[in-house]
Amino acid sequence: xxxxxxxxxxxxxxxxxxxxxxxxxxxxxxxxxxxxxxxxxxxxxxxxxxxxxxxxxxxxxxxxxxxxxxxxxxxxxxxxxxxxxxxxxxxxxxxxxxxxxxxxxxxxxxxxxxxxxxxxxxxxxxxxxxxxxxxxxxxxxxxxxxxxxxxxxxxxxxxxxxxxxxxxxxxxxxxxxxxxxxxxxxxxxxxxxxxxxxxxxxxxxxxxxxxxxxxxxxxxxxxxxxxxxxxxxxxxxxxxxxxxxxxxxxxxxxxxxxxxxxxxxxxxxxxxxxxxxxxxxxxxxxxxxxxxxxxxxxxxxxxxxxxxxxxxxxxxxxxxxxxxxxxxxxxxxxxxxxxxxxxxxxxxxxxxxxxxxxxxxxxxxxxxxxxxxxxxxxxxxxxxxxxxxxxxxxxxxxxxxxxxxxxxxxxxxxxxxxxxxxxxxxxxxxxxxxxxxxxxxxxxxxxxxxxxxxxxxxxxxxxxxxxxxxxxxxxxxxxxxxxxxxxxxxxxxxxxxxxxxxxxxxxxxxxxxxxxxxxxxxxxxxxxxxxxxxxxxxxxxxxxxxxxxxxxxxxxxxxxxxxxxxxxxxxxxxxxxxxxxxxxxxxxxxxxxxxxxxxxxx
Amino acid sequence: xxxxxxxxxxxxxxxxxxxxxxxxxxxxxxxxxxxxxxxxxxxxxxxxxxxxxxxxxxxxxxxxxxxxxxxxxxxxxxxxxxxxxxxxxxxxxxxxxxxxxxxxxxxxxxxxxxxxxxxxxxxxxxxxxxxxxxxxxxxxxxxxxxxxxxxxxxxxxxxxxxxxxxxxxxxxxxxxxxxxxxxxxxxxxxxxxxxxxxxxxxxxxxxxxxxxxxxxxxxxxxxx
Numbered sequence: 001x002x003x004x005x006x007x008x009x010x011x012x013x014x015x016x017x018x019x020x021x022x023x024x025x026x027x028x029x030x031x032x033x034x035x036x037x038x039x040x041x042x043x044x045x046x047x048x049x050x051x052x053x054x055x056x057x058x059x060x061x062x063x064x065x066x067x068x069x070x071x072x073x074x075x076x077x078x079x080x081x082x083x084x085x086x087x088x089x090x091x092x093x094x095x096x097x098x099x100x101x102x103x104x105x106x107x108x109x110x111x112x113x114x115x116x117x118x119x120x121x122x123x124x125x126x127x128x129x130x131x132x133x134x135x136x137x138x139x140x141x142x143x144x145x146x147x148x149x150x151x152x153x154x155x156x157x158x159x160x161x162x163x164x165x166x167x168x169x170x171x172x173x174x175x176x177x178x179x180x181x182x183x184x185x186x187x188x189x190x191x192x193x194x195x196x197x198x199x200x201x202x203x204x205x206x207x208x209x210x211x212x213x214x215x216x217x218x219x220x221x222x223x224x225x226x227x228x229x230x231x232x233x234x235x236x237x238x239x240x241x242x243x244x245x246x247x248x249x250x251x252x253x254x255x256x257x258x259x260x261x262x263x264x265x266x267x268x269x270x271x272x273x274x275x276x277x278x279x280x281x282x283x284x285x286x287x288x289x290x291x292x293x294x295x296x297x298x299x300x301x302x303x304x305x306x307x308x309x310x311x312x313x314x315x316x317x318x319x320x321x322x323x324x325x326x327x328x329x330x331x332x333x334x335x336x337x338x339x340x341x342x343x344x345x346x347x348x349x350x351x352x353x354x355x356x357x358x359x360x361x362x363x364x365x366x367x368x369x370x371x372x373x374x375x376x377x378x379x380x381x382x383x384x385x386x387x388x389x390x391x392x393x394x395x396x397x398x399x400x401x402x403x404x405x406x407x408x409x410x411x412x413x414x415x416x417x418x419x420x421x422x423x424x425x426x427x428x429x430x431x432x433x434x435x436x437x438x439x440x441x442x443x444x445x446x447x448x449x450x451x452x453x454x455x456x457x458x459x460x461x462x463x464x465x466x467x468x469x470x471x472x473x474x475x476x477x478x479x480x481x482x483x484x485x486x487x488x489x490x491x492x493x494x495x496x497x498x499x500x501x502x503x504x505x506x507x508x509x510x511x512x513x514x515x516x517x518x519x520x521x522x523x524x525x526x527x528x529x530x531x532x533x534x535x536x537x538x539x540x541x542x543x544x545x546x547x548x549x550x551x552x553x554x555x556x557x558x559x560x561x562x563x564x565x566x567x568x569x570x571x572x573x574x575x576x577x578x579x580x581x582x583x584x585x586x587x588x589x590x591x592x593x594x595x596x597x598x599x600x601x602x
Numbered sequence: 603x604x605x606x607x608x609x610x611x612x613x614x615x616x617x618x619x620x621x622x623x624x625x626x627x628x629x630x631x632x633x634x635x636x637x638x639x640x641x642x643x644x645x646x647x648x649x650x651x652x653x654x655x656x657x658x659x660x661x662x663x664x665x666x667x668x669x670x671x672x673x674x675x676x677x678x679x680x681x682x683x684x685x686x687x688x689x690x691x692x693x694x695x696x697x698x699x700x701x702x703x704x705x706x707x708x709x710x711x712x713x714x715x716x717x718x719x720x721x722x723x724x725x726x727x728x729x730x731x732x733x734x735x736x737x738x739x740x741x742x743x744x745x746x747x748x749x750x751x752x753x754x755x756x757x758x759x760x761x762x763x764x765x766x767x768x769x770x771x772x773x774x775x776x777x778x779x780x781x782x783x784x785x786x787x788x789x790x791x792x793x794x795x796x797x798x799x800x801x802x803x804x805x806x807x808x809x810x811x812x813x814x815x816x817x818x819x820x821x822x823x824x825x826x
Contacts, residue, residue: 164710170709171700178698181660183686183762184713 234285361529393507
């Protein structure tokens with residue numbers, strides 16, 4: 001690579017860094033004062049894009065940028081007042097889910113308002129040309145973007161250090177209770193900070209328009225990039241976000257420039273891994289005080305008999321029907337395994353995983369690849385595929401157990417997004433966006449009832465095994481690590497090793513579910529391991545109740561049935577699911593299991 | 603008749619207060635009062651419930667029963683910031699200086715408009731009260747000694763121009779010389795007609811600054 005090409009790649013990286021910084025800074029500011037990781041931040045960026053494309057023909061591109069920022073800020077303020085204010089004291093898992101529900105609602109809103117097609121916006125008037133740099137042409141607009149990042153960095157810095165508002169924001173970031181005891185009204189402060197963060201995302205989106213069209217897929221892509229930046233830079237640190245945005249964007253630019261665009265994700269992953277091992281709180285971050293304890297103890301519903309009765313009833317179903325009900329029930333069984341495996345992490349281990357679909361997907365793709373590429377017999381593939389999930393969970397888990405709380409959740413999401421991207425881009429092996437087709441079960445299992453029985457047996461065995469694991473000394477030790485890591489270490493429990501093992505076990509069972517899923521559908525696509533699939537699992541567990549293992553079983557059944565009926569009947573089903581999640585978070589925080597317990601203890 | 607007149611004069615009145623954390627009860631029907639301009643000490647050993655009493659008054663711990671009245675206003679159920687804006691200042695035991703913020707910024711966070719009937723503390727007056735802080739104006743809170751932090755913590759609370767302050771063990775862990783400075787500063791604050799409720803373990807320190815003492819033991823007032 002010549003010197004001039006190197007320089008251009010460097011400049012490209014700087015332009016990308018500006019956009020990354022805008023979004024990560026907003027995310028970081030909001031997290032700083034409210035301790036909420038705003039999953040919907042990418043959606044606000046996306047809104048900024050659409051509003052810009054929508055307004056630009058009416059008022060001109062340059063006027064549309066501040067207008068987009070204002071509208072998105074208003075939207076952010078509404079979200080804070082209408083939703084987040086009610087859940088500041090809720091467990092962080094519920095907060096993440098609530099903001100994810102917003103992702104779904106905003107996506108369907110954009111679909112309804114602007115349609116499914118990508119919308120190409122105008123180019124920036126006055127900056128459409130190119131300047132010669134080192135003998136090559138470099139777009140003027142990209143030069144402008146390069147300047148925007150540092151400009152906003154300076155502005156934010158001045159705002160935070162020179163104004164009363166900024167001083168209050170920094171005080172609340174450090175100790176919001178003390179700030180309150182000194183007379184600082186946090187309500188107004190939180191709303192203002194959320195609006196400011198949203199405005200930054202809106203500007204980021206609007207400024208991205210001359211370079212790429214507004215599209216519905218950008219929200220999760222942007223937010224997971226921002227997560228990586230914030231995790232690397234340190235939560236709540238604006239200079240950290242700036243530094244990390246530069247680092248990540250340059251790495252991306254050079255990987256693409258060298259012609260290894262597939263390497264981008266791997267490089268990003270390695271950088272993140274190195275930073276987190278050396279500095280678990282990010283380059284310029286600091287440990288976050290845990291704000292919330294667990295508010296309800298675990299319980300074991302005396303459900304062995306009802307569960308066995310249910311198993312007996314399920315075994316009799318094929319006598320009554322071999323129609324669609326059987327297909328749906330097979331789905332339910334698959335997702336019961338998936339949800340129960342996630343429950344091990346969420347419940348006893350107390351680790352919020354936002355990327356559990358990665359292991360589900362590894363199981364599915366493992367099965368598909370073994371059958372299609374290596375012509376393995378189906379029975380062997382079904383058994384071996386979970387090992388791929390185990391490997392993935394062992395590698396990712398090793399990294400994740402170094403973190404806790406919100407950092408861990410963000411890392412799991414970023415890792416899952418990397419797996420998704422690899423599968424999505426690696427056409428020659430995974431079939432890319434088309435996925436794999438023709439993954440059929442062996443002949444003796446091909447009929448609907450036969451496959452249903454297989455799923456039933458595997459599900460019963462898996463749930464039984466996890467039930468035993470949760471109740472075993474290992475399960476008890478896991479809970480001890482969750483409730484007091486320090487004391488657990490002091491009595492001789494290796495906390496990281498326990499949590500790592502939990503990751504491996506949970507991943508393996510998710511892989512079992514994935515491999516069962518692949519053979520039941522016959523084809524799989526990258527959607528199998530996408531972030532929404534991870535969130536589905538979280539909703540199943542929460543719907544059922546995280547405090548007991550019966551919860552996810554009920555939750556998975558109800559959710560799968562609901563999704564099946566809703567997505568067939570309703571056009572904007574994503575928003576519907578978002579609404580269900582919001583309802584759940586606001587009205588039923590302990591899930592169905594919590595309700596059952598309340599009733600049974602009366 | 604006399605008792606009635608006394609209670610209407612009380613700036614801060616705590617009646618039959620019980621409070622605790624989750625299932626652990628800490629305070630059992632505590633009653634105490636501080637009249638305008640008075641300095642009252644709350645004496646007791648570690649774990650007696652002194653800090654919890656102050657936190658409950660400030661709205662940082664929710665009482666399970668009882669009433670708290672400040673200048674005729676019931677405080678129970680108010681947010682800490684609302685209580686602070688009524689003119690009640692709080693100096694926590696662990697100081698809780700904003701370590702990222704400079705001395706001047708720490709003071710700025712707590713600044714409130716001058717209050718009718720209460721002494722007004724601008725930066726100049728605060729630096730006169732604690733001359734050591736003047737030289738540290740742009741020093742970050744995290745890079746100060748324990749004694750300097752304690753001074754800043756009190757100065758910060760005074761910046762809200764409170765009519766009463768709750769001081770949680772201001773002499774704890776300080777060198778004897780600094781303890782002496784602290785006692786003089788508190789007497790100075792008292793002369794400015796700021797009502798003081800002081801939680802203390804040191805009978806000696808309390809005796810120097812307080813007009814009256816309550817003795818708290820295992821969550822119950824033993825003597826007044």
